[in-house]
Amino acid sequence: MKLRYVFVFICLLILLLLIACEKQGIDEKPEESDGGLKGIEPEFNVLVIGWDGVQRDHFYECYNQELSECPDGLPNLKELSNNNIFNMTITNGATDTKAGWAQILTGLNAEKTGVYDNNYFQAIPEGYSIFEKLENYFDIVTFFIVGKGNHIGLFCEGEQSQSKKNKIITEDFPWCNAKKAIDFSQNALGENENVGTLALEKIEEYKDNKFFGFIHFEDPDHTGHEYGENSEEYTEQIVDDDHWLGQIIDKLKELGIYENTYIYVITDHGFDEGKSGHSNAPYTFFATNDPNIVRSGDRKDLTPTILKKYGLELDVDGYPLDAELQFECISEGHAYIDYNNALQCCEGLSLINLDYYYEPIDKCAAPSGGIGDNSGQCTYCGDGICNAPEQKCNCPEDCEAN
Numbered sequence: 213m214k215l216r217y218v219f220v221f222i223c224l225l226i227l228l229l230l231i232a233c234e235k236q237g238i239d240e241k242p243e244e245s246d247g248g249l250k251g252i253e254p255e256f257n258v259l260v261i262g263w264d265g266v267q268r269d270h271f272y273e274c275y276n277q278e279l280s281e282c283p284d285g286l287p288n289l290k291e292l293s294n295n296n297i298f299n300m301t302i303t304n305g306a307t308d309t310k311a312g313w314a315q316i317l318t319g320l321n322a323e324k325t326g327v328y329d330n331n332y333f334q335a336i337p338e339g340y341s342i343f344e345k346l347e348n349y350f351d352i353v354t355f356f357i358v359g360k361g362n363h364i365g366l367f368c369e370g371e372q373s374q375s376k377k378n379k380i381i382t383e384d385f386p387w388c389n390a391k392k393a394i395d396f397s398q399n400a401l402g403e404n405e406n407v408g409t410l411a412l413e414k415i416e417e418y419k420d421n422k423f424f425g426f427i428h429f430e431d432p433d434h435t436g437h438e439y440g441e442n443s444e445e446y447t448e449q450i451v452d453d454d455h456w457l458g459q460i461i462d463k464l465k466e467l468g469i470y471e472n473t474y475i476y477v478i479t480d481h482g483f484d485e486g487k488s489g490h491s492n493a494p495y496t497f498f499a500t501n502d503p504n505i506v507r508s509g510d511r512k513d514l515t516p517t518i519l520k521k522y523g524l525e526l527d528v529d530g531y532p533l534d535a536e537l538q539f540e541c542i543s544e545g546h547a548y549i550d551y552n553n554a555l556q557c558c559e560g561l562s563l564i565n566l567d568y569y570y571e572p573i574d575k576c577a578a579p580s581g582g583i584g585d586n587s588g589q590c591t592y593c594g595d596g597i598c599n600a601p602e603q604k605c606n607c608p609e610d611c612e613a614n
């Protein structure tokens with residue numbers, strides 16, 4: 213009898229040792245392959261809140277209480293930002309939804325993501341999105357709660373759509389690769405209320421984790437396409453976005469995590485002045501409760517700002533917004549963004565405008581929606597060579613012949 217107990221005891225011991233070894237094997241598996249810090253929890257949360265299609269000039273009219281639909285301005289945004297609004301300008305990729313969110317959430321030029329505009333796109337290559345970068349390095353919950361459908365599409369070719377009569381998807385949408393890394397993703401939620409409600413639920417669900425979330429409201433863009441940029445309806449939807457911002461802030465405060473959560477409110481593109489589209493609408497805004505932000509910037513500057521906050525490598529095309537640009541002047545082929553004390557084009561370069569060339573229909577569109585903004589591209593326009601970002605609209609002297 214005694215021997216049997218000893219035998220069982222020894223067996224158990226060996227088993228425990230084996231389990232311990234196995235566990236150690238897992239825990240101590242070197243992560244050198246990606247140089248990652250996997251397993252480390254960040255010290256803060258980040259929410260990127262998208263208000264789709266807010267034109268800068270219209271935004272300020274509402275914010276500054278100049279419109280009857282905005283008697284109180286945008287009180288939640290004002291409180292969030294401590295009344296400090298920044299300008300955001302688009303200098304690469306189309307001023308539309310696909311190109312916009314692809315750029316905002318990768319920090320990359322359209323030439324790298326392959327998402328040029330709503331019609332000319334591909335899946336953002338694997339590993340390029342901020343979601344994948346964060347998931348790769350941290351023990352973090354990521355979520356993606358989105359009002360729009362295909363323009364912020366998650367489907368990959370060959371998948372089956374449940375909403376559209378089980379149709380088989382025939383192409384990759386921009387977020388096809390990223391969704392594999394994102395913990396919770398849902399798009400095509402439609403109106404603001406659906407997005408806001410789900411966002412509040414998920415914030416509550418993840419309150420004990422550290423999270424990075426993208427919450428996208430399809431308005432005022434959706435309404436702007438229907439009623440036009442100068443409509444009361446367009447304004448009312450900006451006010452509704454602000455209402456949901458307030459709900460999200462209240463939820464974070466109720467859960468005791470607001471002080472630990474950086475919120476960036478940003479928009480993917482503006483709106484053509486007085487029109488119901490945004491063929492060239494590069495003038496927008498952004499606002500945040502991140503006290504370190506010091507300057508206005510480019511649409512591609514948000515991701516590097518957030519990567520820097522997390523201590524990750526800035527292998528992207530934009531620059532962090534928490535510091536002035538770290539060079540003397542803007543060099544050839546780069547954009548000059550017009551704001552107080554902004555760097556100018558380097559000597560010998562000319563500043564050309566943000567006229568957009570839409571190649572498939574060979575048409576030019578002048579930018580609108582940001583009166584007085586002088587942003588543009590620094591190039592050798594006039595040297596007889598047509599180098600990107602020069603094209604036949606912004607530098608006809610070099611590019612007309614092409």
Ligand SMILES: [Zn+2]
Binds near residue numbers: 264
């Ligand atoms: Zn949009």
